[in-house]
Amino acid sequence: MERRRLFATTTLGCKVNLYESEVIGQSLISDEWQQVDHSEKADLYVINTCTVTTEADRQARQTVRRLIRQNPQAKIVVTGCYAQIDPEACAAIPGVDLVLGNDRKLDLNQLLPEMSRGNLPPVMVGDLDEHVSLPSGIIDDCPGHTRAFVQVQQGCNQGCTFCIIHTARGPSRSFSVELVLRQIERLVGNGYREIVLCGVDIGSYGEGLENDDHGLAGLLREICALPGDFRIRISSIDPSYLDDGLIDVLAGEEKICRHFHLSLQSGSPVILKRMKRRYTAEQMLDRIGALSKAVTDVVYGADIMAGFPTETDAMFEDTLAMVHELQIAFPHVFSYSDRPGVPAARIPDQVPHALRKERARALKEAGDCVRDALYQRRLENAQIAEVILEQHDSQNPDWLTGRSNDYLPVVMRAEGREPGDLVRVRYHSVDGARLIAHPV
Known part of the structure; x- marks a missing residue:
């Protein structure tokens, strides 16, 4: 009996990539293919890349080269956001067999036979406005994780000046309610006690669905009505989506975790406008304030950027004050990245790299202070x-x-x-x- 060939997936970046890698892996497992860890020698490596920063691009190239060295005879498929944005750079790495865009990444199982016969072009990256592959089936588990990730949405319709992900992922598309519910039922049935809902812009859930009742609030109600002892965590949400209806669901459903990760970026009214965020600083404070009043003992994490072009000391102080005012205990702080191809890269008044890092450290320290005070309250209240x-x-x-x-x-x-x-x-x-x- 001929041995099954071995494949491995390597995931860089976000929770959406993690879920998609599981979809890819499960679709490849067959009488012909067996999955192994990416640290092992395999016949096929699939690298699901990220491109959120130039550092993410560098890590993607480094990972591809490392796996080629691990087995020079292996087939190498590079997919994900970096492959979508810069396929030429991926294809230029000696040893790469196929660069597959986000439009076809979930179709890899169908493409492998032709790739093995050498019948595919080295680069297959299409227009995401015309087509993107969405999962049609469901996964059984998330190996290596005690929490299961479930993607409910793809893409983003916003055009923030610092971000390239809306280009890498295409327009917002929502998965059907039926598919999401079947996926969660399968994972809960297989023993998972926490489900993390993820998407590129999860608050836009419902766009493109025929049933207008199923925005994110409607989806959450349906999920929470499922039987089983499990909890739901929302991976990240833009504060502009926190309308009263969604807040009522977040506060009223016991299965929803009392922790929310917010995509904030800045506390400066000027910087938010230059970023082309969809909310003002005043609106942000109002919506998060309403959520804090509704949800007892809520804990916040947040994406916060330090050193966006033109950010002055005073503008940075607005962001620092926001961390304390909103009680951001777990800030995910990152320095602005000089990302070619985004509008912010053309802004002339760039903040020096050393100052970006200094401000990032200050934001992390502010978050540590909020976190330490939170811990003390939890201890005092037993x-x-x-x-x-x-x-x-x-x-x-x-x-x-x-x-x-x-x-x-x-x-x-x-x-x-x-x-x-x-x-x-x-x-x-x-x-x-x-x-x-x-x-x-």
């Missing part, structure tokens, strides 16, 4: 939380790490428990950036 255990602690295998409903990082003694278990705990003390917890 709060009980539900934690999903994720993995054994790297420093002490007798302990397990996990995340609470509101995304607080927790460490506790294993005592027979395993990753994936859901445990009720009481916070006991602080260990650096984590909370030590005891079971109750």
Whole structure:
């Protein structure tokens, strides 16, 4: 009997890429192909790339070259956002067999036979306005993760001046409610206790669907009505989508985690306008303030950019103040990246790189202050939380790490428990950036 050929997927970037890589992997598994870890020698490597920054581009090229060195005889397929934006750069790497755009990435299983026979062009990148491959089936699990990721939406209709992702992903498209519900039912049935909903612009969910009732709020109601002991986390949302109807659902449905990651970028009215964000600073504060009033003990993370072109010290102070005012405990801070091909790259008044890094450090420190104060409140109130255990602690295998409903990082003694278990705990003390917890 001829051995099955081995393939591996490597994922760079966002949760959407993670989900899509699982779709690709599951579609390839057959009597002919067996999936292995990307650290192993395989006959086919599929690299699902990111292009959110120039550093992401560099990491993509580095990963491709590393896998080619790992097995020079392997077939190499480069796909994802970097492949969509700069296919020539991907194809120029010696050893790459196929560069596949986001429009066809989920069709790889259908293309492999022709690729093996040498009948495909080296670059297959199409117009995302005309076509993009969306999953037609569902995945069974998310190997290596105790939380399962479910993509519900693709693409973005916005044109922020610093961002190239709307070009890499195409216009907003929503997955059918039926497909999303079937996917979640499958994952919950297979033992997952937390489902992370993800999309490129998840707040725009519903665009393109025939049923106008199914915006994000309607989808969440349907998901929360499913049977089973599981919780729902929303990966990231733009504050402009936080209307009263959505806030009512976020506050009223018990299965929805009391943690929200917000796409904020800046607290400066001037910078938000120059970024072409779809909200003003005043609107942002109003909507998040309404959410904070509605959801008890809510915890926020946020994407925040330091050093956007023309950002003055005063404008930066607006952003720093925003972290404290909105109580952003887990800011995802990144320095503005000199990204060729976006409008912001043409703005003449670029902030020096050293100053960008300095401001980024200050924003992270502000977030640490908010987080530390949050931890103290949790300890003082002797709060009980539900934690999903994720993995054994790297420093002490007798302990397990996990995340609470509101995304607080927790460490506790294993005592027979395993990753994936859901445990009720009481916070006991602080260990650096984590909370030590005891079971109750």
